Structure formats: structure tokens, C-alpha cells
Amino acid sequence: xxxxxxxxxxxxxxxxxxxxxxxxxxxxxxxxxxxxxxxxxxxxxxxxxxxxxxxxxxxxxxxxxxxxxxxxxxxxxxxxxxxxxxxxxxxxxxxxxxxxxxxxxxxxxxxxxxxxxxxxxxxxxxxxxxxxxxxxxxxxxxxxxxxxxxxxxxxxxxxxxxxxxxxxxxxxxxxxxxxxxxxxxxxxxxxxxxxxxxxxxxxxxxxxxxxxxxxxxxxxxxxxxxxxxxxxxxxxxxxxxxxxxxxxxxxxxxxxxxxxxxxxxxxxxxxxxxxxxxxxxxxxxxxxxxxxxxxxxxxxxxxxxxxxxxxxxxxxxxx
Amino acid sequence: xxxxxxxxxxxxxxxxxxxxxxxxxxxxxxxxxxxxxxxxxxxxxxxxxxxxxxxxxxxxxxxxxxxxxxxxxxxxxxxxxxxxxxxxxxxxxxxxxxxxxxxxxxxxxxxxxxxxxxxxxxxxxxxxxxxxxxxxxxxxxxxxxxxxxxxxxxxxxxxxxxxxxxxxxxxxxxxxxxxxxxxxxxxxxxxxxxxxxxxxxxxxxxxxxxxxxxxxxxxxxxxxxxxxxxxxxxxxxxxxxxxxxxxxxxxxxxxxxxxxxxxxxxxxxxxxxxxxxxxxxxxxxxxxxxxxxxxxxxxxxxxxxxxxxxxxxxxxxxxxxxxxxxxxxxxxxxxxxxxxxxxxxxxxxxxxxxxxxxxxxxxxxxxxxxxxxxxxxxxxxxxxxxxxxxxxxxxxxxxxxxxxxxxxxxxxxxxxxxxxxxxxxxxxxxxxxxxxxxxxxxxxxxxxxx
Numbered sequence: 058x059x060x061x062x063x064x065x066x067x068x069x070x071x072x073x074x075x076x077x078x079x080x081x082x083x084x085x086x087x088x089x090x091x092x093x094x095x096x097x098x099x100x101x102x103x104x105x106x107x108x109x110x111x112x113x114x115x116x117x118x119x120x121x122x123x124x125x126x127x128x129x130x131x132x133x134x135x136x137x138x139x140x141x142x143x144x145x146x147x148x149x150x151x152x153x154x155x156x157x158x159x160x161x162x163x164x165x166x167x168x169x170x171x172x173x174x175x176x177x178x179x180x181x182x183x184x185x186x187x188x189x190x191x192x193x194x195x196x197x198x199x200x201x202x203x204x205x206x207x208x209x210x211x212x213x214x215x216x217x218x219x220x221x222x223x224x225x226x227x228x229x230x231x232x233x234x235x236x237x238x239x240x241x242x243x244x245x246x247x248x249x250x251x252x253x254x255x256x257x258x259x260x261x262x263x264x265x266x267x268x269x270x271x272x273x274x275x276x277x278x279x280x281x282x283x284x285x286x287x288x289x290x291x292x293x294x295x296x297x298x299x300x301x302x303x304x305x306x307x308x309x310x311x312x313x314x315x316x317x318x319x320x321x322x323x324x325x326x327x328x329x330x331x332x333x334x335x336x337x338x339x340x341x342x343x344x345x346x347x348x349x350x351x352x353x354x355x356x357x358x359x360x361x362x363x364x365x366x367x368x369x370x371x372x373x374x375x376x
Numbered sequence: 377x378x379x380x381x382x383x384x385x386x387x388x389x390x391x392x393x394x395x396x397x398x399x400x401x402x403x404x405x406x407x408x409x410x411x412x413x414x415x416x417x418x419x420x421x422x423x424x425x426x427x428x429x430x431x432x433x434x435x436x437x438x439x440x441x442x443x444x445x446x447x448x449x450x451x452x453x454x455x456x457x458x459x460x461x462x463x464x465x466x467x468x469x470x471x472x473x474x475x476x477x478x479x480x481x482x483x484x485x486x487x488x489x490x491x492x493x494x495x496x497x498x499x500x501x502x503x504x505x506x507x508x509x510x511x512x513x514x515x516x517x518x519x520x521x522x523x524x525x526x527x528x529x530x531x532x533x534x535x536x537x538x539x540x541x542x543x544x545x546x547x548x549x550x551x552x553x554x555x556x557x558x559x560x561x562x563x564x565x566x567x568x569x570x571x572x573x574x575x576x577x578x579x580x581x582x583x584x585x586x587x588x589x590x591x592x593x594x595x596x597x598x599x600x601x602x603x604x605x606x607x608x609x610x611x612x613x614x615x616x617x618x619x620x621x622x623x624x625x626x627x628x629x630x631x632x633x634x635x636x637x638x639x640x641x642x643x644x645x646x647x648x649x650x651x652x653x654x655x656x657x658x659x660x661x662x663x664x665x666x667x668x669x670x671x672x673x674x675x676x677x678x679x680x681x682x683x684x685x686x687x688x689x690x691x692x693x694x695x696x697x698x699x700x701x702x703x704x705x706x707x708x709x710x711x712x713x714x715x716x717x718x719x720x721x722x723x724x725x726x727x728x729x730x731x732x733x734x735x736x737x738x739x740x741x742x743x744x745x746x747x748x749x750x751x752x753x754x755x756x757x758x759x760x761x762x763x764x765x766x767x768x769x770x771x772x773x774x775x776x777x778x779x780x781x782x783x784x785x786x787x788x789x790x791x792x793x794x795x796x797x798x799x800x801x802x803x804x805x806x807x808x809x810x811x812x813x814x815x816x817x818x819x820x821x822x823x824x825x826x
Contacts, residue, residue: 095640098636099637099640099641102633102636102637103637105629105630105633105694106630106633106634106637106693106694106695106698106775107695109626109630109693109694109775110690110691110692110693110694110695110696110775111690111691111692111693112689112690112691112693112695113690113695114690114695117689117690117691120689121689123689124685124688124689181422181425181426184418184422185419185422185426188415188418188419220806220809221802223764224764224801224802224805224806224809225798225802226764226767226768226778226781226798226801227768228767228768228771228778228781228782228785229781229785229794229798232781232782232785232786232794233443233785236439236443236785236788237435237436237437237439237440237443238431238432238435239431239434239435241426241431242426243426243428243431246426312678312679312680315678315680316678316679316680316768316769316772317768319680319684319771319772320768320771320772320778320782321782326680329680329681329684330680330684330772333681333684333685333688334684334688345677345681348678348681349676349677352676352678353672353676356672356676
């Protein structure tokens with residue numbers, strides 16, 4: 058068959074134009090239908106949310122900034138006093154201005170201000186759970202990776218375990234362990250750790266599955282066993298990525314441990330929740346300031362370290 | 377195979393050729409070791425900081441078993457009172473899962489006036505009579521005499537029995553336990569499963585076999601004159617007092633709505649802002665920086681703080697939760713979108729611009745087609761993670777199932793309700809994972825990770 062034979066079967070420009078027109082019209086129709094469904098969903102969700110809320114949106118909107126009236130302290134230096142536990146002249150014996158009571162004495166007259174102590178607890182919760190989860194997630198990820206575990210039952214089990222850990226609500230674990238271990242940060246550590254094992258494991262096994270297998274071939278050629286293959290063929294390739302994902306997770310965990318703290322895990326979250334619900338302006342601003350600065354500092358530090366480890370690499374903010 | 381020997385000059389030559397392997401810096405040689413040591417030291421510090429040894433030694437591990445068994449079982453606690461005249465009166469707690477005035481077949485009144493309770497099969501039973509209570513378990517029968525001032529175990533005390541001053545406790549394992557004192561015997565019998573999951577004890581359909589219930593619904597006479605049996609049955613299920621199906625499902629739906637609304641509205645707000653924040657789209661350094669810091673601010677203030685403030689402003693409920701997710705998501709998605717925009721290929725824009733198109737058209741045809749896959753996949757990922765996040769946010773009062781879950785846990789007695797809600801949450805999370813994955817693949821072709 059020559060090209061000349063094919064000529065008559067080729068559609069004309071008009072046909073192509075028409076086909077294109079039909080295709081575009083169809084696609085536009087689908088887009089419109091999709092958008093209409095989305096719009097209906099949004100409007101009805103908004104109405105549902107508004108109706109089932111204690112206060113309604115338009116009714117409460119004029120009062121949205123009412124909180125500023127209690128939030129903004131009469132005396133701005135109270136914020137610093139709250140932050141560093143210095144006695145306030147406004148102290149009338151109530152809980153609102155009893156800043157110096159929270160001092161944690163370490164050595165003689167040297168003390169750590171209460172909020173810094175709470176922040177340290179929260180950071181330690183995040184750090185411990187990230188490190189422990191890292192230690193558990195690495196072997197789990199190799200068991201879930203196709204190129205290192207050919208046996209599919211093991212892979213499936215490892216993946217399901219990770220999915221389960223990721224999806225299981227953290228507050229339930231925190232609640233269960235605070236009933237067993239007494240309320241406090243250790244329950245929060247366990248909850249955040251279990252969730253992080255699942256989250257890191259998933260990211261890790263995808264990294265492992267995408268490595269260059271030539272070093273592994275070399276290791277196998279010299280008769281290396283499974284552990285030696287993991288250690289010498291995979292680890293050098295994946296460790297920078299693992300570390301940077303763990304750092305990313307650390308950022309998320311600082312936030313997560315604050316939230317878990319607010320629902321009974323101790324640390325700065327609990328204090329913040331109390332302070333906001335009771336309307337202590339100076340204390341709330343001090344806590345928010347400390348939390349904000351810490352989160353920004355952790356984010357910046359981890360971003361800097363990640364850039365050094367893996368270079369400019371667009372990372373997803375995966376939870 | 378001949379053995380290869382390397383002479384000194386050859387060795388020096390190799391050493392000179394690969395300096396990076398033979399002369400490694402201090403950091404390269406000891407860096408790993410130092411990091412490992414640092415982590416170990418930090419671990420020790422953490423053990424001290426959180427006071428782990430004391431915490432572990434004071435932990436009440438026996439509660440693990442109790443609480444976990446409560447996830448999948450329930451118990452009935454009848455009490456047998458020995459009256460002054462020698463008769464034995466049976467009492468059930470007011471909110472017993474057996475309903476009012478139960479006559480279970482595992483409590484048998486013997487002709488001589490004593491009562492036999494079957495705790496598990498025929499191997500674990502308790503017989504209560506006026507003068508003594510006989511507990512049969514693990515192959516032996518142990519009589520406990522109750523006619524004197526304090527209960528007294530006759531014979532040797534087995535290790536599953538504990539004797540206190542005024543009562544004797546017999547542990548019968550998962551099946552339950554018996555507490556014997558002079559004038560009353562309390563039995564706890566544990567059943568596997570969830571009690572009254574469909575109809576509670578107040579319902580007219582309570583304790584009827586499934587066939588009879590279906591028969592009543594399909595063709596039975598009306599139980600309530602002004603309501604069909606079907607709607608009555610539905611009403612009873614939805615308002616089940618023990619399981620609160622209606623409330624749980626509404627709260628679960630609230631959680632989903634919170635995540636949906638927050639993510640979608642956040643995405644809508646972040647989209648135009650990201651165009652203004654991207655260096656290559658809007659060449660105005662000041663505006664770029666201001667917007668990027670604004671995104672960082674929204675993200676860093678954190679969902680928790682937004683949730684707490686909005687709960688104060690709007691009152692507890694899904695509105696506060698949606699608002700918190702919306703504000704955080706505007707920050708997160710704004711950052712992600714603007715980073716995506718800064719990484720696009722400039723050539724399509726140039727091409728569209730060279731045709732003399734307006735700025736809006738340049739963006740529409742030169743930028744949006746490139747950025748759309750990124751936007752769709754990032755938004756779906758955030759949606760997924762927000763479905764999980766909304767659960768926790770709810771616990772501080774921002775609506776949804778979180779608070780309900782937290783309240784059920786705090787009483788330490790409703791673990792079966794916790795299990796029910798956890799299962800529902802797991803199902804929702806898995807469905808959303810699968811749904812958003814499928815949607816992502818549909819919208820972006822198969823290789824759709826980033």
C-alpha cells in the first residue's frame with residue numbers, strides 16, 4: 058500500500074474540524090455538569106454546616122471580632138510578663154495574671170518559664186515520636202517494597218498495617234493510653250508515633266521501589282544476604298530521601314502534638330485551649346506568639362536541612 | 377587464579393587517583409557515628425524527661441485487656457440478694473442491656489430455693505443458696521460460706537479467687553467474675569458482641585427475632601396507631617439510646633462536610649492568590665513576598681488555634697471546623713500552588729503572548745493547562761488528609777465526630793461506642809483514599825503521583 062492509496066480514506070479538514078467541535082462540546086458539557094454537581098454539593102454542605110452549628114454564620118458574623126475585646130490586653134507588657142513568668146501588677150489573685158506561679162525552678166533561682174517548659178514538652182513529643190517512628194518505618198518499608206520483598210503476602214500485610222496505622226484516629230490511641238498510663242505526654246507520643254509509622258512507611262516504600270537496582274545486582278553477585286543488600290545497596294541511595302521525609306514529618310508532628318495536647322495530651326496545646334476558652338488575653342497572645350515562632354523556626358530549620366540533603370526538591374506536604 | 381599483589385608505587389598511584397575514598401574528611405568518617413550517638417543520648421534524655429520508668433511501673437496494664445475486651449463485648453450484672461427469710465431476690469441494674477424485667481435462661485431457680493447462674497457453659501457456674509455460694513470453675517467446685525459475719529472459703533483458696541475482708545472475688549476469665557459478700561452475690565457475665573445494636577430496650581421490637589421483626593414491618597398490625605411499623609422501626613433504630621446511630625452518623629457527616637468545604641473553599645481562595653504570589657506570573661517582589669508570608673502565617677498559626685478561635689466566635693459546630701480548615705488550607709494550598717506555578721515551563725506562555733492575547737488569555741491557555749494536574753492532585757491529597765484531621769479538630773469543639781468520640785472515651789465505660797465510631801471513621805477514610813486516588817487517576821492519567 059502506498060501513501061497515495063491511503064489518501065481517499067483520510068478525513069477532510071472539515072471532518073476533522075467537526076470531530077474536534079463535537080469533542081470540545083462534549084468535554085464542555087461534562088465540565089459544566091461536574092461544576093454544577095460541585096456547586097450543589099458546596100451550597101448544600103454550607104447550609105448543613107450552618108444549620109447544625111451552635112451559632113449561625115450571618116447571625117454571628119457581626120460578632121466575629123468580638124474576641125478582640127478580651128484578646129487585646131490592656132497592658133501589652135503583660136504579654137512579655139506572661140511569656141517569661143514575671144509577676145504582673147495586674148495580679149488580683151485570679152488565674153488570669155498569676156504568671157509567676159508557673160515558674161519551673163531548675164537550679165537555685167534559675168527557672169524555665171512555664172510556657173517554654175510546655176513548648177519543650179510538645180517539641181520533645183514530636184521529636185521522640187518522629188525518631189521512634191523512623192526506626193520502625195524503615196524495616197516496614199523494605200518489607201512493603203516490591204524490589205526487596207518478592208513474597209506478595211508479606212508485602213500486602215506490611216502495606217495494610219501501614220494504611221491501618223495511618224487511618225486509625227490518633228485521639229483514640231491517645232485516649233486509650235491516657236487511661237492506662239495516666240494522662241500526659243506519653244500517651245500523645247504513642248498516638249503520634251503510631252500514626253507516623255504509617256505515614257512515613259508509605260513514603261519510604263515508594264522511595265525504595267524507585268531506587269537504582271544496579272548496586273543491588275552487584276551485592277547479590279557477591280552473595281550478599283538480605284540485610285547486606287539493604288544496608289549496602291539500598292541504604293546509601295535512600296537515606297537522604299528518608300531523612301528529608303522524616304524532617305518534613307517532624308514539622309507536621311510539632312503541629313499534631315500540639316493538637317493532641319489540646320485534647321488531653323499535655324504540653325502547650327492544653328494550656329492554649331484553656332487560655333482561649335477562659336478568655337485570658339495576655340496569656341493567649343503569649344502562647345500563640347511562642348507557638349508561632351517555634352513552628353516557623355522548626356519549618357525553616359527543616360527546610361534548610363532538607364535543601365542540604367537532597368537539594369532543591371519540590372516536596373509534597375503530605376500528612 | 378593468580379593472586380594479585382600491589383607494590384608500593386602502584387598503591388600510591390591508586391591512592392592518588394581516588395582521593396575521595398582514601399582521604400575522607402572527619403565528618404565523612406565519623407558523621408554517621410556521631411549522629412547515632414547523638415540520637416542515643418537524646419533517647420536517654422527523653423526517657424528521663426518523660427519519666428518513663430516510673431510511668432511504666434505505675435501503668436495499669438490490666439486495663440488494656442479490660443478496655444479492649446469492652447470494644448467487642450458487653451456484660452450483664454445481676455445481683456442476688458439473700459433476704460432475711462432465706463429467699464433469694466434477683467435484681468438487674470436499671471439500664472441492663474436485657475431490658476426491664478428480664479428472665480434469662482442462664483439464671484435458673486432450683487426447687488430448693490437456690491439459684492444457679494451459668495457463667496460459661498456447664499464448666500463455670502455459680503450456685504447461690506441461703507448459707508453458701510458454690511463457684512464451679514477450672515474443674516473444681518469451691519463453696520463459700522456466707523452464714524457467718526464474713527464470707528469464708530471452705531477448703532483451699534484457688535489462685536483465681538481473692539479473699540477480702542467483707543467479700544470474695546472469683547475471676548472467671550473473659551466470661552466474667554463473681555463478687556460474694558454475706559448478704560448479696562454480684563455476678564458479671566460477659567457476652568461477645570454489641571448489645572442492642574439495632575433496637576434498644578425501650579423499643580417494641582426489642583428482643584424479637586429478626587424474622588418476627590421483618591414480619592411485623594411487612595404485614596403486622598400497627599404497634600403505634602399513627603405510625604406505620606416501618607417508620608416506627610426506622611425511628612427506633614435511628615434514635616437507639618445506647619448507640620445513638622442518628623447522632624453518630626450526623627456527626628460523621630459533619631466531619632466529611634467540614635473537610636470538603638474547608639478544602640474546596642481554601643482551594644478557591646488560594647488559586648487567585650497563588651497567581652499573585654508566584655514570582656514569574658506577577659513580577660512584583662513586594663506583593664510576592666507579602667502573600668507568601670501571609671500563606672506561611674495562615675499555615676503556622678495552625679488549625680488548632682483557628683479552630684479554638686472560631687469555636688468561640690461561631691459556637692461549637694461544623695462551621696467553626698470548616699472555617700479552621702479553610703484558613704489553614706488557604707495557606708497550605710497557596711504555598712503549594714505558587715510553588716507549582718513557579719516551576720512551570722515558560723514557553724507556552726510566550727507562544728500565547730506572541731499571538732497578541734490579553735493577560736487573562738495568556739494565563740488561561742499558557743499557564744492553567746500546565747498547572748491543573750498539580751492543583752488537582754495537591755487538592756485531593758489535602759482533602760484526604762483533612763478528612764483525618766477534621767476528626768481531631770472536632771475534639772476541641774469544632775464539630776464532627778471528634779467530640780463524640782472524645783466524650784465516649786472519657787467516661788472509660790463506652791468503649792464499644794468508641795469501637796463503632798472508629799470502624800465508621802476507618803471506613804470513611806479508606807473510601808476517601810480510594811475515591812480520591814481514582815479521581816486523581818481519571819483526571820490526570822495513570823502516572824499521577826506528583
